[in-house]
Structure formats: structure tokens, C-alpha cells
Amino acid sequence: MSTRLSKGGRLIDRAQAVEFSFNGKRLRGFAGDTLAASLLANDQMLMGRSFKYHRARGAVASGAEEPNALVNLGRGAFLEPNQRATTTETFDGLEAQSQNHWPSLEMDIGVVNNALARFLPGGFYYKTFIHPRAAWKHVFEPIIRKAAGLGPAPKEMDGDRYEQAYAFCDVLVAGGGIAGLQAALAAAADGARVMVLEQTPVWGGRAPVDGDVIDGMAADLWVKTAVQALEGMPNVTLRTRCMVAGVYDHGYVLAEDRVADHTPGDGRPKKRLWRIRAKRIVAATGALERPLSFAGNDVPGVMLASAVRDYVVNWAVSPGDRTVIVTNNDDAYRTAIALKEAGLSVPCIVDARAVANGPLPTQARALGIRVETGKGIAKVKGTKRVTGVTLCMQAGEGAGLEDIACDAVAMSGGWSPVVHLWSHCGGKLTWDDAHAMFRPDATRPPISHDGLAMVYPAGAANGALKAAEALVDAALAGASAAWANPIAAAQADMREEAALEPVWIMPQGASYKLRAKMWLDYQNDVKVSDVQLAAREGYESVEHTKRYTTLGMATDQGKLSNINGLAVLAGALNTDIPNVGTTTFRPPYTPVTLGALAGEARGEIFQPLRRSPIHAWNEQANAYFEPVGLWRRPYCFPRGGENHAQAIEREILNTRIGVGMLDASTLGKLIVKGPDAGRFLDMMYTNVMSSLGIGKCRYGLMCNENGFLSDDGVVVRLAEDTWLCHTTTGGADRIHAHMEDWLQCEWWDWQVYVANVTEEYAQIAVAGPKARALLEKLGGMDVSAEALPFMSFAEGTLGGLPVRAYRISFSGELSYELAVPASFGLELWEKLVAAGADLGVMPYGTEAMHIMRAEKGFIMIGDETDGTVIPQDLNLGWAISKKKADYLGKRGQERSYLASADRWTLAGFETLDGSVIPDGAYIIAAGVNANGQGNTQGRVTSTYYSPTLKKGIAMGLIKGGLARAGEVVEFTKLGASPVKARIVDPVFYDKEGAKQNG
Amino acid sequence: MLTLECPYCGVMADETELSPGYEAHLKRYGPGSSDEEFEAYMFARKNPKGVHFERWRHAYGCGKWFLAARDTATLEVFGTYPAQSSAPPQDLQDKIKAKRPDWKGYK
């Protein structure tokens, strides 16, 4: 059984017991435990089920690389699926649930997949779920969804707070082991700004567990001294619980800070995402131990040798009473020694190498531990827990030599440097044959904006696995990264270790039956036999094999499985490992919670909501808002029990017969001024703006260089050298940027300035036959037809407020648009509402505006235009100057296709039965195209029920356009017969314009 | 996530402060140009692996457009300079030539 030892545990505080629950069972641990340590201390070896076969699984590792021990934490709004028990800190009240099992962890129906494993080989999904197609939806997917998968997605909105923060430094050190600390000391010595980030809660990494001696001190003490020294330096920032997730271009680094994961409810954000810009990065990310591939290497109780050592030394937890060690290197002997020193039994060290005579094996033998060289494990006995192992010759085919009873197996296949951060931005790797590992190739680093190396690997991450080498390597890396003078590295006692011997399959000649039980990827259930099958089926590229077998595609991203998988693939392809190469290392290093990535952007501040100065009034008036870009504009103002259609009808009729008000503040407003402003606007607009009289308004069209209509609006001439250009709501920033682009990049010698004053003014459209009467009630300026005729403007006051009144109309009614400084926008609006009470004034929304403009045949950018429409298509030739030699889009419009008589052009449509043509409907033409689809000859662009005319009206583009007026055509209607409509003039209302001109 | 130095305000700007404007040093062809010239101006864009000249706007900063010379493969930035330049500054061209001897020039 696994249990808590009575003594030791360098990370736990036995004085501080904590109570937590696992699958509802109340258990106790100590402060300083990880959840995995606490569970093992309670003899809870079984922690989860695998993804595909639902095999029983326990923790195989002690840190971030853990593929098996994934749990759900918390519940309801605080549920977090797929959390690694090996990196979760145990705290009082923690609630954990195992996942991917049904009905229970102990008794799981899905394990039937395990019995069928021989029918679920690599590539199974690709092979099986192809035919018949209908089966996917009704059979395969529902079954897979129920049977597979990890934790459930939370159903409630996340109850925690998250945030992000930016940081800047000269050198970012990722990893707080001895290499990271040494690199930081070197980098900071000359004053560089240094940040040191460590993913676990403790400094020092593996060295204290391995019993290294540094500068004559126990590693723990050296680590403490180094951290104190760094803490004393004002140019150094230290953070634990902060995982460097990814390295991106030009020294951009994302790190996830687990601020309050372990102290929920203390008012701090749960997590914080650091967005760091580092000049250089030191990757002191250590190395990960590799499993060995022997049959049954996934049975709970089989662990990495280093993990077994961690549990014993760090948390005083013994994974088993009797632990067999299996290894191809000397390092694993440290585990045997640590177990023995803790008073536990080590029946045998099984060493695949022919000889093991270094200091560590010698020490183990001296402790009375049996060492069997040249041997391997043929298979592990037990299903939910190891009960023993069968030994065999490593060079053989797996014939059993001897059974050894044990309840834990500690395995070591050597170490792989954590090269992720080196590789994220393109750092290349080299294969180190002596250590059977990929390590960073110093000659091919990832580079930064200056063309120089961006990442410096240090210590074990650079292949310097032994403490003494790691410190020297890290001191150099730290100084190099800071472009600082080198400092002397700390000295660690060197202990000789014999070379490892690569062992990718144990035993070497294992039968298929054994290979089909050798797990490479634990979480995704990928076995040695699956990779070999993929190779036989022609998968030679490692990237293809990965996707075909799902090797390395689990939440651990193959931290334990990739190298072993590559080696097996190389063996099957009869080539070298470096020839096979690695898959791409992509961020994040370990999963980052979506909450941290979203940061503060949720709820009210999910996105910037733009409010007009009149927004608060609109809200109180029960406006139904629609998003227009980031603005929220009132769509309509329902009253009483009205639905939207009723409200819109009322708003339109009231405007047509009385007076209505529209909050038009969102319209873009750009001041264009300078000696060359007229010439500039003549280039920007298709028509002539330089000739506009002072005090006058003119409707203008803007095109892009392609000739397509891009924006429209009323241009006002304020003074000899000054114009005010109105843009659409969505166009304000875009057109401002467009103008600046041409002024800065093409005509930089023209003397023109542009200022965006969109938000300086609230703008209120007052429209309807009684509009003038309403303004006259406020008083202050002459708004008569004589003083202020259509398409002119005047400045003055209304109700004591400073306004500029434009006689422009988008509704077709007598209309004034009143611009007032935004601070007084609400006040003017309220004065108009009050003064207009007896005139029956009502606000109207954007939908009423849309319908009224459609009744008038006015086009709308985004309705009649879609980026492929030129003004000529919309019968707007009158707004295109024939005299001008040039304007943006003129050359584009001269292209043969755009000048063709076959283009679809604007017309109005009236349905014969008065109904409304569906949005997006096409106009049917005879025959079918090459694909057998019905031909089309046009489409609807705006279609509404007109409350004014009491029938459906529409605008659309049709081949031949208005020349076909009077003809009846058919519009498509989904699920119904086509709608018949007559081609008519698109101006449905007040064709002469008597109302707007009045 | 690039950083580019704005030549107008001197800020080492994070990419999120910038907006891209694609290829630099295009010559505008308006009315009177041939179809071939217009097509080249509108549509024929370089897409080199290596040295490339681009337009960027310091949109969230000083609002100015500038030009940048950058290696599209390594992301090395050779330099930035004002948009009011009809050709890359000579010293920048020399610098690029020294670093990338195979470079054929900006045109």
C-alpha cells in the first residue's frame, strides 16, 4: 500500500493538517502536499481512467508532465476539469473528483473497451468512422461522446476573478531550480532587470531531492541562500506558482500565475496571465524522466523513478512497501537508495545494461539491494494495482525468468531536456547520442528582432544533467543573456555516473502480445504496437504518425511519450531517431485556463461598449438596443405591450405625420482643413467637394482604389479652407485612417490636416412635418426655410444651447440634424422631448430610420453595398464627377467588367401580393448552371414592410436594372413558392422631395 | 507578436499598438494607366521568404504610418523609417546587404 512515512518530507508541515475530499470521501493531508501526494498518503493509488480504454490509472509522475492523474476540482461555478493532481496543492476544503469513468472509478463500464483493445488499433477512428456517413451522427458520435473525454465542461459561468498584467525585463529566467537561480544571479549581477518564474510553489527543483551538495552546502541551503540574494536585489523579481507557457516573437512571453488556486475565496484573482516582453529568455526548465516501455507499464503503482523519489523525500509518502526499480541508467539508483534510507523494501534493481559498477550501483549494493543487470521486466502483474513483476532477459523475447512480488515499480529510461521554450519560436535541436536525448543546438537559436539569439538554454534544459555541469552552464547562460560580465558559477560536488544505454522496448525482442501492452501515451492509450502499425501502414512522417495514432495529443502534449514514440517509430522505419525528427513544440507548456486568457474581458467589460451622450435616456425609455460596431444604438422604443414591429410602425407614422427624434450621435465627423483640403476631398470623394459653397451641404460617395463603394455621407463646407465630412457610424475610424493613409503615404506634400471630432458632438435628427415647429418652440435661431434652406447649415443656439443645425434628411421628411457639444447632448434631447410633448414628439430607432430611408430609395452602406458594388450600380452616376481627372476608384471603375452593361443595378420592387420579400432572396433566372443550380439574375438588398405604404417594399440589384421597370420577376423563398414582384422606381415615397425640401 | 520602433515617436511599440498596411513602396497607378500597370499596383504583391518592406501604422500611438524592413522568415527587423520615403534609406539598404548578401534589392 502507499502510505505516509512517520518521518521526513521536506515540503510538508506536519503541524498543519488539511482536510479535503476525493470522490466524496473525506481525507487528510498536510500543508505543502500536492493532491497526488495526499492521495497516495491515503493509499488512493487509483486516480483516474484512461481516455480510450478506460484503464485504471494512478499518478506516474510528480509534476507538470503527469498524463494520468487528472481530476475535476471544485463544483458548480468553480468547477475546473482536467487538473493534474501532481501540481494541485492540497488545501483545506479542496474537493476533487476523478473523471472519465461511469458509474464509478472503481467499477467502470467503459473498461470494456480495454477488452476490445485488439479491435481498436492505431488509426481506429480514421478507419472506422468513415462509412456509412449517416452512422456518424446517429451511432458513432453519441457513443464516443459518452464513453470518451476527460472532465465535463463547467455549465455555470466561472465564479472566479481573473486578470492579466504586462511586465518588461532584460532577462526572463524560466525555471527556479538551481540552474535558474544560478542564471539569475549571473544575469542580475550587472544590474539587468531580471524576472525569475518558477512553476511550482518551491524553489530549487530537483537538486535538493537528489541530495546535491553545492558550494559545500546541502542543496536546500544553497537554494535558500541564492533566493535570499536575489530577493535582496532591486533589479530582480521572483515569482513562484508562475508557469512560463510560451515564448513568442521578439521576446514576448506568456506566463500563468496561479495566484489563489490554493487559497480560494481570499479575494485575490484566481489566476493572472503575465504578458511579458523580455529582451532575452533563459530557459532553465530542467529535464523530464522518460518511462520505459514494458508490458503493463501503465498499471497503477508503476511510476517514474524520480517521482517515487520525490514522493518519499518531498512529501514523506511511500508509493509502495516493496518497490522494484527498473532502469537503463545510474540515476534511478538514487531512488533505490532513498527508499532504502526511508526504511522501505527494494527487492530488486532491474538494470537493462550489462554492467552497472559506478558509485551509485556500488552504494546500492552496499545497502544490500539486489541488482540484476542485463535484465528487463517482461510484464507487470495486477490491474488496479501492481502486485508483482516478471523478469526477463533484456536481449530476449520476454520469456519469464522469475516473478518478484512488489506493489510499486520505479522506472527510468533516461532524461529528456525540456526544450519547449527553446523550440516555440524556432530554436532547433540536435540529437545527443551519448545521452540519447534531443537538446538545443546552440548554433541555431530562436532569434529576436535584432537578429540575435533570443533564448539561452541553461542547465538540464540544455542537456547539462548533473548539478555541477548545470551550474556552470547556467552561469554562462545568465551572463550571456544579460550581455553581462561572467561570474563564477557555484560549485557542486561531482558524482560519477556511467552512461545510460538507450532502451526503447523492453525486452528488445518483445512479442506482439507484450508490445500491445506497452504504453507510450498513457492519457490517449497509444501503445508501442500502435506506432509500429502506423509505420507498417506507411506513416513515415512523425507529424502524420502523431495525428494518426494520437500519440502526444493529450493534455500533457506528449511530455512523457514523444521521445519514446519517436524512437519506436525510428525503429519500425529502420532509421535513426534524428532522421525521424520531433513534432513541433507549441505553446502552452502546460494547459492555461481559458479564464486567464480572457482576463478581465468578461461581463460588463467583455468588450468596450460605446455609449452615445444620450444613451442613459435611451435606456430609460425602454430602448431595445442593437449593436452597430461597438456602439449600442436604439433599434426601437417599445411602449406598453408593443412588440418591435408595432413600435417601429408607430415611430415611422409619427415621424411621417408629426415629428420624431433620432439619436444620430454615432455618425462619424471629420474636420478636414488646409490649403489643399479641397483638392484632397476631390480625390477622396467621387464628386466635387472643392466647389461646395460655404454654409452648404453635399452628399458624397467614397470608393476604394478598386472602385467599390466604401462609405457615404454629407460633407459640409465650414469655411474657405475647412470642411466637415460625415461618415457612416461604422466608418468613422476607418475613413479617418483612410484619409491619414493617403495624406501620410501618398500626398505627403499636400497641406491638409484631419481631426476626428466624432465624439465631440451629440447629433440629434429632428424629422417630420412638425420639426420646424418644435425647434421654434425652443427658440434662439432662425430655422425658417428662407434662413435655413435644404442642404445648408447655420450656427446658433436652441433652448440656450450652442448648436449647429444642418438641413439634411435621411428620412425624406423636413429634417434638421442638430450638433451640440456632447456634454450638452442629453440636455438638448430632453429639452426637445419636453418642448415637443404637445406636438407628439417621439424618439425613433435605427429600424425606423432604415425603413424610412428605404421608402425614399436612399441606399445604405452595408445593405446596398457589399464591397463589390460600384456607385454606378446604384444609379448614383449623378454623384460621380465626369470632369475630374482622378479620384480614388476612378481607374478601378474603368475596368471592362465594372463598366459592363451586364452588371446588376439598383431597382425597386413591389410584391404583387403586398408581402415582404425575404432577406437575402435571389431573383430567379431561367435554366441551371453547370452545377445544376438554378440561375439568378439579381438579389434583394433591402426589404421591409412599409408602414407608410402598408405593403412590402424592397430594393435590389437586377441585371438590366430600371430599364426593365414594369416587368414582374420572381424572388426565391425558402420552403415556399417564389414571390412575384414588379420592378419599380426605388423611390416609393415623396418622389419630388417636396417634404424634405420644405 | 512583433515589436517595431516607431520612427516618429521613438516608442518600441508592441504589435497590438500597431496596424499593418502590407507592402511598402508601391507606386500608385490611376486613370490613364494600362491594365497591366493597374493590376500590378492593385493585386500583384510580393510574398518573399526573407527581406520584405512593409507599411505599419502606430495606430494606438502617434497615429503615424511608417515603413519597416523585416525578414519574414526569422522576423529580424532591419530598421524602420518614415512613410514619406520613396525608397529605403541607403544606410538601411547597406545594412541589409551586409546581413543578407543574396538580397536582390527592394524593388
Place this chain on the structure above:
Amino acid sequence: MANPVAPWGNAQFDGFAKVTEIGPLGMITLRAKRDVAGLEAAFAALGLTLPDPRRIVIAGDKAAGWMSPDEYLLILPYGAVNDALASLATSLAGQHHLAANVSDARAVFRIEGDKADQVLKKIAPVDIDTLAVGELRRSRAAQVAAAFWKDGQGYTLVCFRSVAGYMMGLLSHSATSGSELV
């Protein structure tokens, strides 16, 4: 005429830093090249000093900030803007320039307290630790444009009026007690 209203009603938030919407302030956007004749005199006539690139010069209730090589932000009391515009028109008569009243187009916030810097560190991709007193930085605050500078015991931040509510929410979230950057 009633008093002008601040876009977000002069809201306040007390967290580990204090956030206050101030204003409305008088603001003028002045577009002019630095070598325009009379520019320095035009500033002087308003009691302002022409700022160096990326700087803001504060003098009592007035300030002048450098926004770009041909743009300045002039800050004055709200009621002083029309006179200032007239003064600029006189000082720069015949010179190519553009002066526009943008007092109502902006929202202005103060962020104060020992840890005020941390509020900005959470929202702007800017090295706040190296932001000098008197340095005006235009950048991004989360998802919107903003300009800010350090003065006295805190920072002043300017953004567009329409996003005043977003900015108040953003600053409040960032200044929430318990979320200090330790």
C-alpha cells in the same frame, strides 16, 4: 446654459488605488508642424510651453502634450476653450494648422495611490516602471486607445468619451483590493 456633464458622472472607485473620473476639462487638438512660424508664441499666449516629443508640460490648470510630430493636446479649464481657440487663430493666422475643440470628445480619469502604477500595468502594453514624470504615452488600455502620464501622486488617463463606462469598469477591476501585483 447648464454645466457640462462628465461622460461617466464623475464616478469614483476605491480599491488598492483610487480611481476618479475628473473633468470635463477643456481640450484642444492642435495640428501643426513644429516649424510653423509663431507656434511657440501661440503656446506662450495661452500660458503654455511647447512640449518636446512624447512629453507633457503642466502649468497649473493648463497643460500641453505632444501627441505626434504634428499634433498637440492642449488642456485648459473647460470654459477657457473658446478664447483659446480665438487666440490660436490669431497667433497662427496664415499658417497651416487645425485647432479643434475636443473637450467633450474625451473622458479623463485620475488613478491615485502608492500602487496606482499597478492599475496601468494590468491594462497597457507599456513599461510603466520606466515611464518618466512628464512623459505622455499614447497606447492601448485593454481594448481601447488611451493616453496617460504620471503626475503628482498618480496618473492621468484620457480616452474617448463613448468608452468612459468601459474605462471606469476596466480601471475598477484592475484596482480591486486583493488584486495587487505582489
